[in-house]
Amino acid sequence: MSQRRTFADQSFSCVFGGLTLLGLLILVGPVFIVLITSFTTSASLRFPPPELSLKWYQALFDTTQSAHIHRAAGNSLWVASMATLGASILAVLAALAIGRSRRPAARALEASFLSPLILPSLAYGLATLMFFALLGLRPSLTHLIGGHLVVIAPFVFRTTLATVTQLEPALLESSASLGAGRFMTFRRITLPLIAPGIFAGAFLAFVASMDNVPVSLFLSSARTDMLPIRMWGMMESTLDVRVAAVSGVLILVILVLMFVMDRLTGLTRRMSF
Amino acid sequence: MASRRLFLAGMAGVLAAPSIARASGSMTAAIYPGTWDEAYRAIVAPLLRQNHNVNVAFEPLFAVDQVAKVRAARGVAPFDCFVLDPGPAAAARQAGLFEQIDPKLITNAGNLPAGMLTADSATVNVQVVGICYNPKKFPEPPKSWADLFRSPYVERLGLTGFQTTFGTVSLIEMAKVFGGSTTNVEPIFAKLKEVLPKVAAVSTPAALPGLFQQGQIDIMYTNTNNAATLKGRGVDIAFVAPTEGAITFATTLHIVKGAENKANAHRYIDAALSADAQSKLQLSPFNMIPVNKDVQLAPNLDIKSLDELSKMVTHDWNVINPRRAGWIDRFNREITK
Amino acid sequence: MRAAAVDWRLAAPLGIVYLALFAAPLLLLLGISLHADQDLQQWGLDNWTKFWGDAFYRGVVWDTLRLGVAAVLVTSLFAWPLALFFCNASPRTQKVLIFIILLPLLTSVVIRTFAWIVILAREGLVNQVALALGLSATPLRLLQTETGLVLALMQIEMPLMLLPLISVMRGLDPNLLDASRALGAGMWRSFFRVILPLSLPGWIAGATLVFASACTAFISQSVIGGARLVYLPSLIWQQAMVVYDWPFAAVCSVTLLLTVLAGIMMLNWLGRYARTD
Structure with missing residues (x-):
């Protein structure tokens, strides 16, 4: 039976198609502006650029001229990697702990483990600064890792929990009935099944850590300079084009990372919160 | 471009200096983000390394953020040196966040106009x-x-x-x-x-x-x-x-109460006040009006002589x-x- | 299905880290808000009464809530069409789309504000188009308006809404829609009667994140919104970092926390109401 396209259906396609197009435009437009600006020849951030060149990328990769940016990027990478690693281990354990439970205690734990996601991070940054200060600790990368870990752990927790709840209980039971121990079952059955969820969450967590301003703003220091804070300083008052170039590099790196991870784990299919 | 050359010269200083391992000391200083950060990194830091073998790490923070951070730290100085505008400086002084500056350790003290070096502050630049x-x-x-x-x-x-x-x-x-x-x-x-x-x-x-x-x-x-x-x-x-x-108002350097590296903080302030640093800091792209009397004012500044300041x-x-x-x-x- | 118990041994590590690095600092914040003086010597509710007794501050709370709701509404308007488009696309296109959806998260918030100045400014892209097409005789005021801010927030919050929505919609049985169509329901009716209700859990998850994030997006609020739009985060910033009134900043922070929680509970209540409907 063929369906006639009614006026109503056409209007649906028009409205939804239009919104989709506009939505895509709003998503990518600003990013394109940043990318185009990063290729400018002018001495400051200016759009549209008078001419295109790679000079700001050269300046960015210059090891003497941009040494402080490199150091900040190195710190950010280290903090993001460590925080993501720590958050992944802790969050996966927590997801396994409550994943198959329907009890109120499990719901309460889930809500509290997710709560940093909805936390005003500016308030949290201030609170952590005062907290570490009260303990008499000097600023260090370890504090930053701790602060970031709390803020990004919910990403891994959420995606992992989603995959754990979809686990077939029969599968685990049959494994146990065949004499496999708890650890054996985890390593051979559970882990491979939930790995994509872990990877997707870890990816989002890593990205969130790299771009975190509020926590870093309060916890970073002269010896623990972080990339977004450094970029903020460069952007204000001097309109330094290298800020745009950093974004260009980050986008490229993450594009490659996504491509590789997609090949390895089917990342894009698991990219959910 | 003069500024670029200057910048590279400053950077060459960084390269020429031996690795961090050989430095006799280190310290940390808060610095305004942007121009100040770039300027002090390019000019004052190499000078300090050359003359005293001290490495300075900079933390870009606005004046109010510096004071807030030190206050929040409650006695555990998060960095050794402030750079402040008069408002935050007065507030920080009231809150008792400054160490005394020992004028004997500031070799450039004699080259400053009266009142620019006080018991707890050193003016390094005037703003207009x-x-x-x-x-x-x-x-x-x-x-x-x-x-x-x-x-x-x-x-x-x-x-x-x-x-x-x-x-x-x-x-x-x-x-x-x-x-x-x-x-x-x-x-x-x-x-x-x-x-x-x-x-x-x-x-x-x-x-x-x-x-x-x-x-x-x-x-x-x-x-x-x-x-x-x-x-x-x-x-x-x-x-x-x-x-x-x-x-007009002054931008001042101060040593943070309970600073880890007090001696090096004095050296840092002295380096920032030196005619060498000040004559470079006044050039484009930094354009900082100098206070050292030995420095000839550059034409890019919007004032002709320091005497103008007294009328402002x-x-x-x-x-x-x-x-x-x-x-x-x-x-x-x-x-x- | 058997309801398994919570395995407390596995939950403990994250729980302990949260208690030490999350709950403790926040309790400290609450404690500071309960001090009457800036030197934190005297306990008292003075700062709470100062905040809630003042119509201006109550107005700021209300504006912050409204901003969050506006961001959720505008994001939702675009999210469902985009999610439908995604679900109907080929696997190859889906991969490209995922990258596009994640793009806003990959550009630092610092530089993104610059892009929005380029777009919304007086001589910006939108105004150039509007003037060229004769849609407006004088440049439109977009930057530093609520409209401009909500638009900018929408771009950055969109991934937070889309990812959960897509993951739920992809789990829907495609036969449902076919069945609805076969029964003669038009696209509009199928969408509102089948897709919308079934994808609601994903929307609630997304809306929660969008709401929380929009309420606390300090940099976007202050740069794109400008100084004439005052929200709780900029109040926190001013009180903590400019005025040094820490107890009052703590009051603002705890208020922001409660505001966001109230909004989220409202969303969840809405969701439950819709599901039982």
Whole structure:
């Protein structure tokens, strides 16, 4: 039976198609502006650029001229990697702990483990600064890792929990009935099944850590300079084009990372919160 | 380009210096983000390494953030040296956040005008605040603070409140024009209320350069360093001192109470005051008005001699500070839609 | 299905880290808000009464809530069409789309504000188009308006809404829609009667994140919104970093926390109401 396209259906396609197009435009437009600006020849951030060149990328990769940016990027990478690693281990354990439970205690734990996601991070940054200060600790990368870990752990927790709840209980039971121990079952059955969820969450967590301003703003220091804070300083008052170039590099790196991870784990299919 | 050469020269100094492992010491200093960060990294840091084998790490923070951070740390100094404007400096002094500076350790003390080195502060740069405008849009610049509130200027004006030093002192001067004083800024609030529907933007100070560059605003009040830096980066901007007189204030270095590296902090302050550093800091793209009497003023600065400073308007921050919180709150209320 | 118990041994590590690095600092914040003086010597509710007794501050709370709701509404308007488009696309296109959806997260918030100045400014892209097409005789005021801010927030919040929505919609049985169509329901009716209700759990998850994030997006609020739009985060910033009134900043922070929680509970209540409907 063929369906006639009614006026109503056409209007649906028009409205939804239009919104989709506009939505895509709003998503990518600003990013394109940043990318185009990063290729400018002018001495400051200016759009549209008078001419295109790679000079700001050269300046960015210059090891003497941009040494402080490199150091900040190195710190950010280290903090993001460590925080993501720590958050992944802790969050996966927590997801396994409550994943198959329907009890109120499990719901309460889930809500509290997710709560940093909805936390005003500016308030949290201030609170952590005062907290570490009260303990008499000097600023260090370890504090930053701790602060970031709390803020990004919910990403891994959420995606992992989603995959754990979809686990077939029969599968685990049959494994146990065949004499496999708890650890054996985890390593051979559970882990491979939930790995994509872990990877997707870890990816989002890593990205969130790299771009975190509020926590870093309060916890970073002269010896623990972080990339977004450094970029903020460069952007204000001097309109330094290298800020745009950093974004260009980050986008490229993450594009490659996504491509590789997609090949390895089917990342894009698991990219959910 | 002279600035680029200078920059590279500074960087060559970094390269020539031996690796961190051989340095006899290190220290950390807060520094304003942007120009100050770049300037001190390129000029003062290599000098300090050359002369004393001390490595300085910089933490970019605005004045108020520095004070907040040290206060929050409650005795555990998060860095060794402040760089502050008079308002935050007065507040930090009241809160007891400064160590004493030992003048015997400052070899350049003799080259400074009177009052620039005190028991707990060292002036390293003076700032001059006035009106900035886009000369392409306005061949006839606004002449006075009052002009900012008249057509055609007011429609292109970018306003900023009492959060910054330059914002606070500018608004006080505007208040004076309309009949107010340092203790009574009521007239400017009345005026603001009147012009708010017309002004191009009311913005956080940090966003002003971007707004100016992209043509959202064509007139703002700021200091000469900012103006010269933007000009050096190809932005159409010019500085004009209002007929009522430009405003000046000092930027000071201080040692943080309980600093880890007190001796090196003294060396750092001394290096920043040296004629060598000051004569380079005044050049484009940094444009910092020097205080060392041995330094010949460069032509890119918007003043010809340090004597001009004595004719400019100054403010007593011990009067301003207790009122400022109220003004900030008031500004919020008046401008909120 | 058997309801398994919570395995407390596995939950403990994250729980302990949260208690030490998350709950403790926040309790400290609450403690500071209960001090009457800036030197934190005297306990008292003075700052709470100062905040809630003032119509201006209550107005700021209300504006912050409204901003969050506006961001959720505008994001939702675009999210469902985009999610439908995604679900109907080929696997290859889906991969490209995922990258596009994630793009806003990959550009630093710092530089993104610059892009929005370029777009919304007086001589910006939107105004150039509007003037060229004769849609407007004078430049539109977009920057530093609520409209501009919500638009900018929408771009950055969109991934937070889309990812959960897509993951739920992809789990829907495609036969449902076919069945609805076969029964003669038009696209509009199928969408509102089948897709919308079934994808609601994903929307609630997304809306929660968007709401929380929009309420606390300090940099976007202050740069794109401008100084004339005052929200709780900029109040926190001013009180903590400019005025040094820490107890009052703590009051603002705890208020922001409660505001966001209230909004989220409202969303969840809405969701439950819709599901039982």
